[in-house]
Amino acid sequence: xxxxxxxxxxxxxxxxxxxxxxxxxxxxxxxxxxxxxxxxxxxxxxxxxxxxxxxxxxxxxxxxxxxxxxxxxxxxxxxxxxxxxxxxxxxxxxxxxxxxxxxxxxxxxxxxxxxxxxxxxxxxxxxxxxxxxxxxxxxxxxxxxxxxxxxxxxxxxxxxxxxxxxxxxxxxxxxxxxxxxxxxxxxxxxxxxxxxxxxxxxxxxxxxxxxxxxxxxxxxxxxxxxxxxxxxxxxxxxxxxxxxxxxxxxxxxxxxxxxxxxxxxxxxxxxxxxxxxxxxxxxxxxxxxxxxxxxxxxxxxxxxxxxxxxxxxxxxxxxxxxxxxxxxxxxxxxxxxxxxxxxxxxxxxxxxxxxxxxxxxxxxxxxxxxxxxxxxxxxxxxxxxxxxxxxxxxxxxxxxxxxxxxxxxxxxxxxxxxxxxxxxxxxxxxxxxxxxxxxxxxxxxxxxxxxxxxxxxxxxxxxxxxxxxxxxxxxxxxxxxxxxxxxxxxxxxxxxxxxxxxxxxxxxxxxxxxxxxxxxxxxxxxxxxxxxxxxxxxxxxxxxxxxxxxxxxxxxxxxxxxxxxxxxxxxxxxxxxxxxxxxxxxxxxxxxxxxxxxxxxxxxxxxxxxxxxxxxxxxxxxxxxxxxxxxxxxxxxxxxxxxxxxxxxxxxxxxxxxxxxxxxxxxxx
Amino acid sequence: xxxxxxxxxxxxxxxxxxxxxxxxxxxxxxxxxxxxxxxxxxxxxx
Numbered sequence: 164x165x166x167x168x169x170x171x172x173x174x175x176x177x178x179x180x181x182x183x184x185x186x187x188x189x190x191x192x193x194x195x196x197x198x199x200x201x202x203x204x205x206x207x208x209x210x211x212x213x214x215x216x217x218x219x220x221x222x223x224x225x226x227x228x229x230x231x232x233x234x235x236x237x238x239x240x241x242x243x244x245x246x247x248x249x250x251x252x253x254x255x256x257x258x259x260x261x262x263x264x265x266x267x268x269x270x271x272x273x274x275x276x277x278x279x280x281x282x283x284x285x286x287x288x289x290x291x292x293x294x295x296x297x298x299x300x301x302x303x304x305x306x307x308x309x310x311x312x313x314x315x316x317x318x319x320x321x322x323x324x325x326x327x328x329x330x331x332x333x334x335x336x337x338x339x340x341x342x343x344x345x346x347x348x349x350x351x352x353x354x355x356x357x358x359x360x361x362x363x364x365x366x367x368x369x370x371x372x373x374x375x376x377x378x379x380x381x382x383x384x385x386x387x388x389x390x391x392x393x394x395x396x397x398x399x400x401x402x403x404x405x406x407x408x409x410x411x412x413x414x415x416x417x418x419x420x421x422x423x424x425x426x427x428x429x430x431x432x433x434x435x436x437x438x439x440x441x442x443x444x445x446x447x448x449x450x451x452x453x454x455x456x457x458x459x460x461x462x463x464x465x466x467x468x469x470x471x472x473x474x475x476x477x478x479x480x481x482x483x484x485x486x487x488x489x490x491x492x493x494x495x496x497x498x499x500x501x502x503x504x505x506x507x508x509x510x511x512x513x514x515x516x517x518x519x520x521x522x523x524x525x526x527x528x529x530x531x532x533x534x535x536x537x538x539x540x541x542x543x544x545x546x547x548x549x550x551x552x553x554x555x556x557x558x559x560x561x562x563x564x565x566x567x568x569x570x571x572x573x574x575x576x577x578x579x580x581x582x583x584x585x586x587x588x589x590x591x592x593x594x595x596x597x598x599x600x601x602x603x604x605x606x607x608x609x610x611x612x613x614x615x616x617x618x619x620x621x622x623x624x625x626x627x628x629x630x631x632x633x634x635x636x637x638x639x640x641x642x643x644x645x646x647x648x649x650x651x652x653x654x655x656x657x658x659x660x661x662x663x664x665x666x667x668x669x670x671x672x673x674x675x676x677x678x679x680x681x682x683x684x685x686x687x688x689x690x691x692x693x694x695x696x697x698x699x700x701x702x703x704x705x706x707x708x709x710x711x712x713x714x715x716x717x718x719x720x721x722x723x724x725x726x727x728x729x730x731x732x733x734x735x736x737x738x739x740x741x742x743x744x745x746x747x748x749x750x751x752x753x754x755x756x757x758x759x760x761x762x763x764x765x766x767x768x769x770x771x772x773x774x775x776x777x778x779x780x781x782x783x784x785x786x787x788x789x790x791x792x793x794x795x796x797x798x799x800x801x802x803x804x805x806x807x808x809x810x811x812x813x814x815x816x817x818x819x820x821x822x823x824x825x826x827x828x829x830x831x832x
Numbered sequence: 833x834x835x836x837x838x839x840x841x842x843x844x845x846x847x848x849x850x851x852x853x854x855x856x857x858x859x860x861x862x863x864x865x866x867x868x869x870x871x872x873x874x875x876x877x878x
Binding site: 745 | 847858865868873
């Protein structure tokens with residue numbers, strides 16, 4: 164039996180899906196977290212008769228008339244794939260909004276069971292729902308559920324009801340007959356109005372509210388400060404700074420020190436097992452290339468886990484949805500809306516779901532713009548690079564990570580402005596977002612989210628990063644005659660000869676060394692590779708225990724190892740964060756942009772943005788710190804001028820499109 | 833090459849083979865990002 168979970172966004176579908184199946188799909192306390200359907204088998208304790216039950220979690224939808232592409236997935240599934248039962252998850256605290264979709268589902272003829280979720284919150288809000296009457300009116304079972312609770316949550320009753328109605332194979336009868344003919348826009352509007360009237364009548368009959376919704380709650384008062392148009396930004400900055408301080412300065416590094424100690428111990432044990440008998444080239448491949456390279460990346464795991472734990476707590480308590488409201492004002496000015504913040508928040512975990520989350524944006528230009536720009540937000544894979552440079556060059560200073568987040572937001576705003584000019588599409592959309600209830604964040608959910616990301620990070624390190632490091636090590640060990648490169652002449656290696664021409668381009672950015680060029684290129688396979696490749700190229704296997712390496716302090720010793728100073732290091736960090744993401748994320752961009760032209764433009768734009776930003780950071784930073792410009796200024800300036808000139812040309816061309824758009828709008832009116 | 837060298841080469845080859853096998857398997861499954869299928873469509877083909 165196939166059971167579909169359908170309901171409004173943020174009604175708790177994925178939480179219910181996880182509770183029913185035992186899976187750990189990502190949940191978030193804001194609308195639009197799920198953009199793909201997921202399947203799972205029902206847990207044994209909820210399926211005592213051991214039926215063949217498969218549950219499908221669908222993206223949230225407000226109605227059967229899809230507004231965004233992820234809503235289409237839901238509509239297509241329930242209409243075309245004939246599930247045996249639909250469990251309609253209804254937010255018990257917001258019945259009037261939820262029942263519109265319910266009445267549409269009931270018209271499909273497929274048996275429906277309504278899960279009145281978040282039932283534990285109704286009492287606190289002074290809401291009483293007459294469940295038997297609601298069930299009678301809707302002509303389907305209605306079960307009160309609390310998906311977040313582990314016991315007495317109503318899930319067994321829900322599954323039993325779903326099995327009974329699914330087995331009965333009785334066609335679902337609809338309590339509402341659909342309304343007027345829908346051949347025209349007016350017909351649709353008339354039908355929707357009738358449906359709303361019906362829903363309002365139902366709510367009036369079954370729901371009693373002790374507290375008027377017009378009355379200000381504590382949440383409203385908190386929102387007046389947190390989502391305030393001026394206070395909201397410094398509060399957001401302070402929270403992100405706090406998150407980075409906890410993860411990269413207070414809690415993360417001590418944990419990382421212990422963890423890296425274990426990695427070092429493992430490396431030493433393997434080294435002593437190999438002894439002196441093994442061929443040094445083969446031994447180095449295992450110790451420095453594979454164990455050392457992977458170990459250098461894995462060493463950042465505790466920092467990443469702490470960061471993800473903090474971000475998961477922020478997501479769960481409902482704060483992130485407020486950030487969307489705070490940012491809406493700025494985003495609107497560049498042709499986006501607060502909805503664009505959702506992909507950015509998702510993208511802080513991984514760029515791929517971030518890009519996929521752009522499906523929640525209806526306007527095509529805005530959706531494509533965000534698919535192009537979302538990966539500018541530092542994702543989990545970029546965190547080791549941030550942590551490495553912040554730790555080694557800036558003494559674990561939390562401002563580095565925080566500023567990279569805000570620089571990411573700033574670059575997205577600038578990028579959106581440029582894209583709007585180039586496309587000439589100045590259409591605006593209005594942002595309406597349901598703010599979720601604040602709740603005390605669940606430590607369990609945050610821990611699960613953190614462990615899932617940690618698992619993914621370890622698998623990635625043990626597969627793609629391991630293979631990349633091994634290849635980098637081999638290419639660095641041999642020259643083109645396949646002779647082992649002398650320690651005094653590493654520039655004769657295959658890797659150096661491939662990377663050196665590229666390194667020339669980076670001279671105006673302050674890091675014109677082949678090692679940095681090679682690391683930047685391997686970063687396109689997976690961004691963690693930047694750290695792994697630097698570890699292999701510079702023969703450093705421990706980036707965490709920097710004191711042991713005597714790297715922290717003046718920065719001069721760091722420069723001696725890396726051959727660059729703090730300003731160039733910052734430029735390199737900026738370059739890696741703001742050039743195109745890994746190939747997997749580029750693939751996701753390709754799927755969402757649905758246009759080769761847009762994809763090419765996106766990659767070119769990201770390459771240009773990374774280069775220009777790194778140039779500015781290095782040259783201005785060098786000017787400020789030394790009083791003179793950095794190396795290769797003239798060459799870099801010419802390159803930057805060409806890039807900027809091309810963008811200006813496209814923007815001017817776009818202004819002609821603006822006129823065409825304006826004329827099209829005039830014709831429509 | 834000594835026996836120890838052969839053993840070490842064997843271990844390296846095994847590690848790389850396992851890593852590549854996992855990469856290929858994930859790619860065949862349609863996983864977008866190796867090691868993580870959190871955002872992938874997880875519906876079973878029927």
